[in-house]
Structure formats: structure tokens, C-alpha cells
Amino acid sequence: MKRELVIIGGGPAGLAAAVEAHNNGINDILILERDKNLGGILQQCIHNGFGLHIFGEQLTGPEYSERFIKKVNELNIEYMLDTMVLNIDSSRKITALTPKTGVFEIEAGAVVLAMGCRERTRGALNIPGSRPSGILTAGAAQRFVNMEGYMVGKKVVILGSGDIGLIMARRMTLEGAEVKMVLEIMPYSTGLKRNIAQCLVDYDIPLYFNHTVVNIHGKNRLEGVTVAEVDEYRKPIAGTEKYVECDTLLLSVGLIPENELSKGAGIEISGITSGPVVDESMQTSVEGIFACGNVVHVHDLVDFVTQESYLAGKGAAKFIKGELSKSKKVISTLGENGIRYVVPQKINPDNVDDSVNFFMRVDNVYKNVFIEVLSEGKTVLKVKRPVVSPGEMENIKIKREILENINFNKLIFSLKEA
Amino acid sequence: MYDVIIIGSGVIGAAVARELSKYDLKVAVLEKSSDAANGGSTKANSGIVHAGYDAKEGSLKAKLNVLGNKMYDELCSQMDVKFKRNGSLVIAFDDEEVKEVKKLYERGIKNGVEGLEIWDRERILKEEPNINKTVISALYAPTAGIVSPFEFAIALSEVANSNGVEFKFNTCVKNIYKENDIFVIETNNGIYNSKFIVNAAGIHSDEINDMLHGEKFKILPRRGEYCLYDKVCGDLVNMTIFQTPTEKGKGILVSPTIHGNMFVGPNAVDIDEREDVSTTQDGLDEVLQGAKKSVSSISSRNIITSFTGIRSRTDKDDFIINVPERGAVNAAGIESPGLSSSPAIAVMVLQLLKKEGLSLVKNNNFNPYRKNTKLFLEMNEEEREAALKTNPSYGRIICRCESITEGDIINAIKRPIGAKTIDGVKKRVRAGMGRCQGGFCMPRVLDILSRELGIPKEAVEKSDVGSFILTGKTK
Known part of the structure; x- marks a missing residue:
């Protein structure tokens, strides 16, 4: 079959991209989702705290995704559940598998990759010792407890202070388990401050x-x-x-963007984010293939995933309509001096509406710093931050006029002591 | 009353069981673990079908390795087990090692290994450009191959089972004695009577030998640690790359696996506790350092898991294949090249049983083939259509890393001696074997096991009794 836009993944990223592509005049959209319902990982995140930026209120994961599922249904956007994409090639031919029809192919006018990420495992850490049952990723435990209603243990140690680990420390405690401690190999947490306060401190769970x-x-x-x-x-x-x-032992030791399909399509992958290199419209290095959400880089707030996915949906719509400028002016972004990465990595100012929101992560905890944006040694923008930490993604908006006036083809993001 | 009882369902017990199933006999395999190929050495070893140049000429190891190696093509094709003669190299970095490689070449010729060649540096680097450039020479053995040891052993067990051999899992032998020339075997699961016994108890074969009053030997368990890499590293080497052997064994090797991963290992550490399959930081460091000697670009990046295997080494130099007491046969102390030798060991065990008086009447219905072994995505279009018609769940991927469907998993559960545990599914169809190590599919595999076996979710175990995953319902 032929479809104008195919979106791979029906989690928050894929749903937002679909809605926004529709808002931009694309009607022939198909979402492919491997699970039995839409919503992605949010379906098992029954705690609240989602949606403060986008909706101005605190929602649970399922409530947040329900708002987008409702829109998708209202707009009559088509989706296939229980459908796994097996391969994508650089000409945007998609091979997928579903129980009803078996293996099938789609030629897509444009593709949005929204496959999300997976958890790092014990094997990746190479922790020595025996191999008994009772060692799970925090996300797998969350699925058992929240989706299936089963407990995974009674006396718990959590390795890694990622957000899912912190959330599960509280969840397991509420279910009657004894969470003995959370261990973090770094001198700082990779989780959100609010989660440390609400999930550990409030329940007297020590964090080492x-x-x-x-x-x-x-x-x-x-x-x-x-x-x-x-x-x-x-x-x-x-x-x-x-x-x-x-x-x-629950492991919350990092998330890895799930890019096996992207690699198969020959898409350039950043060694730092482990996700595709993207431009201002969230287009990857392969023309007509866009990407958004955790498949690009791991987010801590779904609200930013949604923002990014709107861009991807809009970008894909413009591409299909032939409205995406291919002008030669491209600015590359680069993180330096404490900034590990910046997304998007490439900017074509012609395709920017009003401004670009740059997302970035720092490599350590720094207090009283400026995030400085430089071009040709000159400061373009400077923003003060009382504290930055690897656990909290930073973002900086830069207006189109500023980007248009940059002559040099590099934009450097750097930390500076205040 | 059984004609023959085999103790142990590792690769040796399985090969003997399959060999015996060619005859009209009542045979059972007693296994203390919960599954076939689930304990001791078969569960975790290098998966190499050795060419046969390592062992001293005239030894059982030498003879049975060369014989066994030749039997692999037919066996694997009959059972539809993946097997590839990828060839092996023993590489030498200095004059001493060059001499050793020459010795191996000569020994190989005497052992009857075909196609051996000594390669120079240029040839080595042409075929294997990632080997360290300081290599001087190598022994090339085209007949060496790779196989998944547990897939091979499970397939042998399946064929045996389809042809009438019974398998009794979670059944540990406690004591053996003779009553009116019949063996009485006491286990945690009741008493079994048999006219003949085969001791294929691997790392516990000395204990069974003692129960059979055989000439004493002792298992001196030796650990070997391995690191398994993501398939992105699967092309690092094409052949199995050995270092020049030392007295402690064949050393640390670098090899592709039959499923396209890469692995390094094993080291060799003598241990006291024969069931201790834990890994250690020192051991894993040793394995990585050792592998770098062959291929310097190897690092800890892209490791997806590490594990330990136990070698059934004894205080004797050779395999112990003998008659400890009338009517009983030992196939004991089967360390490397045990996997390679296993088909030939089975034939030899049968000859000994025959000598002990077992009458071998051909089972005319013996079927050496396994049916319905293909994974959904390995099928052709016609087969896929047929599979989907019988069970639409063949169209649902459960393990995304290895592309294993729900239908594949159900098949693994419903096969002869089917999977009953998470690890059982993993060993049969690789669900959970990939880069996410079951992070995604384990809860789903647990659901499928519970549904298909008709047991509560809390009763589904990872492997042996006591390895439960869930502790109860939430509040």
C-alpha cells in the first residue's frame, strides 16, 4: 500500500506528530503501534506530574496520553495496533508484521520515527555475580505492578537514581515492600529533583x-x-x-534510544545522544524521514516530547506538500565546555517559524552559571542558571531573526561561570 | 521397569538418549534441573565444534572429537539445528608459539583432522583483518564449526523424546543399589528400577560413579567466564580465533556465535563449589584483557551479558568412558572437546551397553527428523501464510531484539519436552537473548507461559525451582 505519512510508534511522540501533521493539512496518516493500545510507556506511568507545561495542570500518564488519543480519534487518524515494523529503507519503504495479515509493505511519502527508548540492563553494566531471578529493570517492574497487578518482591534495592527507579521506590513502598536503599554511582542523581523529594525523602528511603x-x-x-x-x-x-x-534488585541505570530501525534506513546517529541527528524540522539525515521524542534523545518531561513531536509532524507535513526549504544555509550546533549535546544539531533558518527551542544536557552539576550561545566567538545569547544538572534537560529559545543574522555556520553552546 | 536409565540431560545424556531411541527399549532420562541442557557444562560453554588437533594422539578425546565432528552435518540437518563450519585459527605471536602451532598441526594430522594448513601473517590478515598485526603465523582448521550447545542438546532430547524416551526433570538421584541384578535408583521424586544405567551426570559424574562403585575419580570443577556482545559486533571475526594453548587449556577465544553475536572467553579458574556459576569482576577483566591479545579493538562496549560455565574436569587426563559396575556405563569427565565429541561418545556408550548385555532390537519407527522447527520470520511466504492460518499469533512480535513471535513461543512451549520456564523459552527460541536481555519481552513471555501451561503467573519461574519472578498480587 501507499500512504502519505506513516508514523512508527503510538506513544506520546507519535500521537502528537500525527495530530500536528493533520493540523497542517495531511489527511492520509497511518500510525503503526506494536502494543495492543495507543499511549506507549505512559500507560504504565500512573503517577502524576505530566502536562504542567503543555496543559498547565498535573495529569497522570494515561490521562496525558488519553488527551492525544481522543484527538487522534476525533480527527479520524488511522492506526494499526499489534503491528511491529521490521524494517525501513532509505526510500521510505516500510516492512511490518501484524497478526491479521502477516508481513506487509507500505510505501510512505514521509515517515516519522517515534519508537521511544529502552532501558539499560544488568548485562550492559556487566555486574558480576550469579544470575538468579529477582533482577529487573525498573520499567519491567513498573509494568508488572501497574499494568498487571503483581508484585515483584519484598525487600528491594534499587540501582540507579533515574526517574523510573525513583518512582518505583515509592510505588513498591506503597505496595508494602521494604525499599532498603537507592544506589547512585555518580555523585549526583540523574533523576528529577522533585522525584527525589516526593519518592525518596518523603518515605525515608536513603539515597547513596x-x-x-x-x-x-x-x-x-x-x-x-x-x-x-x-x-x-x-x-x-x-x-x-x-x-x-x-x-x-531494580535497575534504573539509563535509557537508550531505540534506533535499530533508523540504522537500517542508513540514518546518521549521534554518538552522544544515540539518536538520529536532526534539523529544526526534526528531519533526519535521510530525506523525508523525521524523528521525535525519546528516539532522538532521552527526555525527562513528556511535555518537551510533545513540543518536539509537533515540530516533526509539521515538518513532515511541509515535506509532503513540498514546502520544506532546501536552501544551502545550514547552521550546525555544538555543545562545549560542560554541555554534552544540543538538539537539533542542524538549523535551516528558512524553515523556522518564530524561534527554535534548543534542548541540551550538561555533563555535571554546576552552580551559578551562564549558558552562553556563541557564533564566531561572539555572544549571541546568554542565560543565567542558578544550578544545572545532568538529570534536568535545559532548553533555550532563539528567535528566527537572530538565527538569520548568523553568518558563521556554527552555533556553540557553552557553560560559563557567572 | 526401564531397560536403560540415563542420569543427566546435558548434551551427553541427550546424545545417548537419541542413540538409544533407535532401538526398542524403555528408556528414561533423570535430570535434577528443571529442563534439558539447563545445568552444568552444556548450558554455558563456547559452542565450538572443534576440529580435533588439540588432544594427544591415541586419547579418547582425540579419537571421539574427530569422529564426533564429522557427525555434525547430518545430525544438524536432520534436526534443523543451525551449524556452520566457520573454521578456526590458532594464532601465534612469538617463536615459542609458532613452535606450538607447528606441534598442533602435526598432532592434528596424526589425529586424522582434514584440511589443516599453516598460514603466514599476510594470509591471516587477509582473512581476518581485525586480528592484531603482530601475529606471525596460525594453524587453520576448516572443519571447526559453531553451534548453540543448548539448541543442539535440546534438539537431541526432543528427537529422543519423540521416539519414546521419557524425561524426568526436577529428579535428583540420591542413591543407587542393586536388587536381583536390577538397579534401584532412589531420587527425590520416587524410586526407579532399571536393568542398565548410563552416568552422564557431568559435574556430578564422580558422585554417581561412587554410587556405582566404579574406580575412583574426582571432578575438579573449573570455571570459565564469557562476555557476549551485541550483533553489531558480529562481523569482528569470521572464524573462531584461539590463542596458542597453555597447560590450563585452550585459552581465551574470540568467535562469532551461530546467531551472529560475538563472544570472548573463557578464562580458567579452579573452584571449590561445583554449582557456582557466578561471574567475578577479576574474571571478566581477565577475559577482556585476554581477548585483546588477539583483537585489540575489543572493549567492554556493546557487551549484552556475561556468564560462567563449569568444566567437568577430573583428576584424569582423558574422558572417562568405562564400566564402573556390571550393567552400568560412565560417560564422565566430559570437558572440552565434549560437545564436539558428544555424538561419537553416544555411539561408544551404546557399544559398551551392548557388551554389558543390552539387546538392541531396531525400532523401525525411529524418526530422526524434527518437525515444525522454523521461526516465523525464517519461513517462506507459503509457510508463513499456513502458520498464520493455524495461529494468528505468529504475526505478533514478542521479543523485538531477536524478532520472535508469540506463535514461535507457543511452539517452543508445546513441542516435545517443551519450555516450562522463562529460560526454557529463551534457550529454545531466543526470546530474551538479545540486546535488551528480556527487559521488554520477559513480562510478556511470563504471560504466555502462564496461559499456555495453565498455571498462575506467580508459579512461572525463570529456571529452576525457587526462581519465581512474582511474589503475589498488589494490594
Whole structure:
């Protein structure tokens, strides 16, 4: 079959992109979703805190996604559930699998990639020890507890202070489990401040920085872990090992954008974000393939995913209508001096409506700094921040006029002491 | 009353079971673990079908390795098990090692290994450009191959089972004695009587040998740690790359797996506790450092999991294949090249059983083939259509990393000696074996197991008894 726009993934990113593409005049849209319902990972995030930026109120994950599902239904945007995309090629031919029809192909006028991300596992960390049951990613545990109504353990240690781990510390406590501690190998948390306050401090769950798990014990079910303090190079310090009895180890040690399909299409992937390199319209290095949300870079707030996905939906619509400028002026963005990355990585000012919202992450905790935007050594913009941290994504808006007046083809984002 | 009872359902027990299923016999396999190929050495080893130049000429290891290696093509094609003769290299970096490689070449010729060649640096780097440039020479063995050890062992067990052999899992042998020339085997799961016994108990084969009053030997368990890499690294080497062996074994190898991953290992650490399959930081560091000697670009990046295997090493040099007591046969101390030798070991065990008086009447219905083994995405269009018609769930991907469908998983559960655990599914159809290590599919596989086996979700286990995943319902 042939479709104008195919969106891969029916989570918050895919839904927002679909709605916005429709708002921009595209009617022939198909969303492909591998799960049995739309909404993506938000369906298992039953806590609140979603939507403050977009809707000005606090919603739960399912409430947030429901608003977009409703719109998709109102606009009669077509979607296929229980459908897994197996391959995309650079000419935007999509191969997918679904129980009703088996393997099928779609030629798409444009594609939006919205596959989200996956959790890092024990294997990726290479934690030594035995291999019993009772070791799960925090997200898998969240699915069991929130979606299926089953508990995964009674005495819990959580490795990593990512947001899902923090949320699960509270959730497991509310379900009667004893959460003994949260261990973070870095000297700072990668989770949101508000989650540390609301999920750990409020429940007297200790958070140990510079600590990790160095051994896993138990033959069949987990019986305990050895934890240790680490030095500045994140190597365990001999003599600090301590045995902690537990039957469950939850891992919240990072998320990885899910880009196997993107790589198959030959899309350029950033070594830092692990997601596609994108431009101001969220177009990837392959023409007509756009990307948004956690597949591009891992977000901590869904509101920003939505913003980014509106851009992708609009960009795809413009591409289909032949309205996307291909002018030669392209500005590359670059993070420096404490800024790990900046998204989007490329800007064509002709395609910018009013302004570009640049997203970035810092590599450490810094207090009293400026985020400085420089071109040809000159300051374009300077914003003061009392504190920046790797756990909280920063964003800076730059107006189209400013971008148009940049002669140099590089825009550098850098931290400077205030 | 059984004609033959096999103790242990690793690759040796499975190969013997399949061999015995060619005859009209009542046979059972007793296994203390919850599944076939689920304990000891078969569960975790290099998965290499060795060419046969390593072992001393005249030894059982040498003879059975070369014989066993030759049997793999037919066996794997009959059972539809993936097997590839990818070839192996033993690489030498200094004069001492060059001498050793020459010795292996000569030994290989004496052992009857075909096609051996000594390669120079230029040839090595032409075929394997990622090997360190300081390499001097190598022994090339075209007959070496790769296979998944547990897929191979499970397939052997399946064929045996389809041809009448019973499998008793979670059944641990406690004691054996003879009553009126019949073996009485006491287990945690009741008493079994049998006319003949095969001891294929792997890392516990010395304990069974003691129960059979055989000439004493002792298992000296030796751990080997491995790191498995993402398929993005699958092309790093084409052949299995060995270093020059030392007295501690064949050293750390770098090899592709039959499913397109790459792995490195094993080290060799003597341990006291024979069931201890934990990995250690020192061990994993040693394996990575060792692998760098062959391919310096190897790092910890892209590792998807690490694991430990236990070698059934004994205080004897060779395999122990003998008669400990009338009517019983040991296939014990089967360390490397045990996987490679397993089909030939089975034939030898049968000869010994025959000598002990087992009468072998051909089972005319013996069927060496396995049916319905293909994964959905490996099928052609016609097969896919037929599969979807019988079960639409073939169109639903459950494990996205390895592209395994729900239909594939149901098939793995419903097959002869089907999967009953999360690991059982993983070993049969690779769901959970990929880069996310079950992070995505494990809860879904658990659901499918619970539904298909008709057991509560809380009763679904990862592997052995006690490895439950869920502890109860939420409030």
C-alpha cells in the first residue's frame, strides 16, 4: 500500500506528530503501534506530574496520553495496533508484521520515527555475580505492578537514581515492600529533583551517591547484593563492601534510544545522544524521514516530547506538500565546555517559524552559571542558571531573526561561570 | 521397569538418549534441573565444534572429537539445528608459539583432522583483518564449526523424546543399589528400577560413579567466564580465533556465535563449589584483557551479558568412558572437546551397553527428523501464510531484539519436552537473548507461559525451582 505519512510508534511522540501533521493539512496518516493500545510507556506511568507545561495542570500518564488519543480519534487518524515494523529503507519503504495479515509493505511519502527508548540492563553494566531471578529493570517492574497487578518482591534495592527507579521506590513502598536503599554511582542523581523529594525523602528511603552493586548473590532467587563505594573514576573502593539482604534488585541505570530501525534506513546517529541527528524540522539525515521524542534523545518531561513531536509532524507535513526549504544555509550546533549535546544539531533558518527551542544536557552539576550561545566567538545569547544538572534537560529559545543574522555556520553552546 | 536409565540431560545424556531411541527399549532420562541442557557444562560453554588437533594422539578425546565432528552435518540437518563450519585459527605471536602451532598441526594430522594448513601473517590478515598485526603465523582448521550447545542438546532430547524416551526433570538421584541384578535408583521424586544405567551426570559424574562403585575419580570443577556482545559486533571475526594453548587449556577465544553475536572467553579458574556459576569482576577483566591479545579493538562496549560455565574436569587426563559396575556405563569427565565429541561418545556408550548385555532390537519407527522447527520470520511466504492460518499469533512480535513471535513461543512451549520456564523459552527460541536481555519481552513471555501451561503467573519461574519472578498480587 501507499500512504502519505506513516508514523512508527503510538506513544506520546507519535500521537502528537500525527495530530500536528493533520493540523497542517495531511489527511492520509497511518500510525503503526506494536502494543495492543495507543499511549506507549505512559500507560504504565500512573503517577502524576505530566502536562504542567503543555496543559498547565498535573495529569497522570494515561490521562496525558488519553488527551492525544481522543484527538487522534476525533480527527479520524488511522492506526494499526499489534503491528511491529521490521524494517525501513532509505526510500521510505516500510516492512511490518501484524497478526491479521502477516508481513506487509507500505510505501510512505514521509515517515516519522517515534519508537521511544529502552532501558539499560544488568548485562550492559556487566555486574558480576550469579544470575538468579529477582533482577529487573525498573520499567519491567513498573509494568508488572501497574499494568498487571503483581508484585515483584519484598525487600528491594534499587540501582540507579533515574526517574523510573525513583518512582518505583515509592510505588513498591506503597505496595508494602521494604525499599532498603537507592544506589547512585555518580555523585549526583540523574533523576528529577522533585522525584527525589516526593519518592525518596518523603518515605525515608536513603539515597547513596558514589555507590554501586559489585556482586549479586543467590542461586535461584536473589538473596542479596554486595554494595560498595566508588572512587572518582567510578571504581569500587576496596574495604567499603557491604552485604545487603534483598530479594529484588531494580535497575534504573539509563535509557537508550531505540534506533535499530533508523540504522537500517542508513540514518546518521549521534554518538552522544544515540539518536538520529536532526534539523529544526526534526528531519533526519535521510530525506523525508523525521524523528521525535525519546528516539532522538532521552527526555525527562513528556511535555518537551510533545513540543518536539509537533515540530516533526509539521515538518513532515511541509515535506509532503513540498514546502520544506532546501536552501544551502545550514547552521550546525555544538555543545562545549560542560554541555554534552544540543538538539537539533542542524538549523535551516528558512524553515523556522518564530524561534527554535534548543534542548541540551550538561555533563555535571554546576552552580551559578551562564549558558552562553556563541557564533564566531561572539555572544549571541546568554542565560543565567542558578544550578544545572545532568538529570534536568535545559532548553533555550532563539528567535528566527537572530538565527538569520548568523553568518558563521556554527552555533556553540557553552557553560560559563557567572 | 526401564531397560536403560540415563542420569543427566546435558548434551551427553541427550546424545545417548537419541542413540538409544533407535532401538526398542524403555528408556528414561533423570535430570535434577528443571529442563534439558539447563545445568552444568552444556548450558554455558563456547559452542565450538572443534576440529580435533588439540588432544594427544591415541586419547579418547582425540579419537571421539574427530569422529564426533564429522557427525555434525547430518545430525544438524536432520534436526534443523543451525551449524556452520566457520573454521578456526590458532594464532601465534612469538617463536615459542609458532613452535606450538607447528606441534598442533602435526598432532592434528596424526589425529586424522582434514584440511589443516599453516598460514603466514599476510594470509591471516587477509582473512581476518581485525586480528592484531603482530601475529606471525596460525594453524587453520576448516572443519571447526559453531553451534548453540543448548539448541543442539535440546534438539537431541526432543528427537529422543519423540521416539519414546521419557524425561524426568526436577529428579535428583540420591542413591543407587542393586536388587536381583536390577538397579534401584532412589531420587527425590520416587524410586526407579532399571536393568542398565548410563552416568552422564557431568559435574556430578564422580558422585554417581561412587554410587556405582566404579574406580575412583574426582571432578575438579573449573570455571570459565564469557562476555557476549551485541550483533553489531558480529562481523569482528569470521572464524573462531584461539590463542596458542597453555597447560590450563585452550585459552581465551574470540568467535562469532551461530546467531551472529560475538563472544570472548573463557578464562580458567579452579573452584571449590561445583554449582557456582557466578561471574567475578577479576574474571571478566581477565577475559577482556585476554581477548585483546588477539583483537585489540575489543572493549567492554556493546557487551549484552556475561556468564560462567563449569568444566567437568577430573583428576584424569582423558574422558572417562568405562564400566564402573556390571550393567552400568560412565560417560564422565566430559570437558572440552565434549560437545564436539558428544555424538561419537553416544555411539561408544551404546557399544559398551551392548557388551554389558543390552539387546538392541531396531525400532523401525525411529524418526530422526524434527518437525515444525522454523521461526516465523525464517519461513517462506507459503509457510508463513499456513502458520498464520493455524495461529494468528505468529504475526505478533514478542521479543523485538531477536524478532520472535508469540506463535514461535507457543511452539517452543508445546513441542516435545517443551519450555516450562522463562529460560526454557529463551534457550529454545531466543526470546530474551538479545540486546535488551528480556527487559521488554520477559513480562510478556511470563504471560504466555502462564496461559499456555495453565498455571498462575506467580508459579512461572525463570529456571529452576525457587526462581519465581512474582511474589503475589498488589494490594
